[in-house]
Amino acid sequence: MSAEVYDFRSDNVGGVAPELLEALLAANRGTAAPYGDDDFTHAMTARFRHAFEHDGLVAFPLATGTGANAVALASLANPYGAIYCHETAHINVYECGAPELFTGAKLVGLAGDGYKLHAAALDAALALAGRGNATRVQPFALNLTQPTDFGTLYSIDELTHLSEVAHRHGLLVHLDGARFANAIAALGCSPAEMTWRAGIDVVSFGATKNGAMNAEAVLVFDPAVAARVPFLMKRGGQVVSKARFLSAQLERYLADDRWLERARRSNANAARLAQRLQAIRGVELSGKVEINMLFARLPDAAVAALDCGPFRYYKLGLDQRFVCRHDQEPAGMDLLVTTIEGALA
Numbered sequence: 001m002s003a004e005v006y007d008f009r010s011d012n013v014g015g016v017a018p019e020l021l022e023a024l025l026a027a028n029r030g031t032a033a034p035y036g037d038d039d040f041t042h043a044m045t046a047r048f049r050h051a052f053e054h055d056g057l058v059a060f061p062l063a064t065g066t067g068a069n070a071v072a073l074a075s076l077a078n079p080y081g082a083i084y085c086h087e088t089a090h091i092n093v094y095e096c097g098a099p100e101l102f103t104g105a106k107l108v109g110l111a112g113d114g115y116k117l118h119a120a121a122l123d124a125a126l127a128l129a130g131r132g133n134a135t136r137v138q139p140f141a142l143n144l145t146q147p148t149d150f151g152t153l154y155s156i157d158e159l160t161h162l163s164e165v166a167h168r169h170g171l172l173v174h175l176d177g178a179r180f181a182n183a184i185a186a187l188g189c190s191p192a193e194m195t196w197r198a199g200i201d202v203v204s205f206g207a208t209k210n211g212a213m214n215a216e217a218v219l220v221f222d223p224a225v226a227a228r229v230p231f232l233m234k235r236g237g238q239v240v241s242k243a244r245f246l247s248a249q250l251e252r253y254l255a256d257d258r259w260l261e262r263a264r265r266s267n268a269n270a271a272r273l274a275q276r277l278q279a280i281r282g283v284e285l286s287g288k289v290e291i292n293m294l295f296a297r298l299p300d301a302a303v304a305a306l307d308c309g310p311f312r313y314y315k316l317g318l319d320q321r322f323v324c325r326h327d328q329e330p331a332g333m334d335l336l337v338t339t340i341e342g343a344l345a
Ligand SMILES: *Cc1c(COP(=O)(O)O)cnc(C)c1O
Pocket: 063, 064, 065, 066, 067, 069, 090, 091, 145, 147, 148, 149, 176, 178, 179, 208
C-alpha cells in the first residue's frame, strides 16, 4: 500500500496485529492434529470460556463471518423455518443468501429506526407469524447484529428485552458480532453481559475486522446445539484443514487487553473525526457515531475534492461512509478534514 493513500473503506483493509502474527509463527512449529482436534483449538476454547465466564461454551474456528452466520443459524434451524432480523441486517442484505442456503429458512426483515429491532414491534410481528399453522413458515431464530451494519448499538437492556420476546415465542437468538470488540469497547460491558446473560444463544464472534488474519468463531452456549455444529460446518465447507492457525490467533487475541485497546482506539478515531466534520458548515452526519463507523452527507463540492485526493471510502446511497481503524493515520484524518473544509470555504 502506498503511504499516501488514506483508506476509510472498512476495518478489514487493515493489517494483522503483531501479536497474532507472532502466534501464527509460534503455531508453525512441529505438527498438530488437523480439523480442530489440536491443542491450539482446545486452548482457544478454554480462553473463550474464561473470557465469557461460561464453562459450557464451545467455540468453533472458521475463516469468514458469512460462514459463521450461516453455520450458527443452521445450528438452530428447523426444516420449514423463518429467521427474523432487521431489514438492513448483514444476513439479509450482504451474504448472497448464504443463511437461506444453509438453513432453508425464509428471512423475515423487520423495519426499525436506528437500524435496530424494537421489542414491541418484534412481539407484534411474532404474534402474527402463525405458529402451528402449516401454511406458514415457523420462526426458529432471531438475528441481532451488534453493532449493526450502520454502526449503531443495542444497549444491554434492549438485547435482553428482544431475547425475552424471542424466547417467549419459541425462538433462539443469534448475535452477529462481526465487530464484537467495537461493541464491547463502546458499551464498557463484559462479553458475558452482551451475550448469554442477555439471552443470546449463539454468537458469530468476529476477530478479522479487529486485527486477525481471517479468523472468526461460532460460540455456542448449549451442548445440544454445539453437537450439531461440526456436521454443519463440514457439510458447508467451513472446516479448515490446518485449524490450529485460526485457533492460535483467537487464543492469543483474547489473552490480554490488546483486542479491546485496538477497538477503543478505532472507536475514538471515529468519534474525533465526527466531531471535526460536524464543526464544518455544510457537513451533516447521518446519525450518531457509536463505534468506529460514521456516515456523512457531504455537499457535492466536498465529495469532488475528496475524489481528487488520496482517499478511499465508500458511497452508500446519498451518504459517504468512513470507517476508522485503530491505526488510522492522524495525517490522513487531518487531510480529510482540511480537504473538506477547503472545498466548502
Ligand atoms: C463483515 C461482516 C460480516 C461478514 O464477514 P465476512 O468475513 O466478510 O464474510 C457479517 N456481519 C457483519 C455485521 C459484518 O460487518
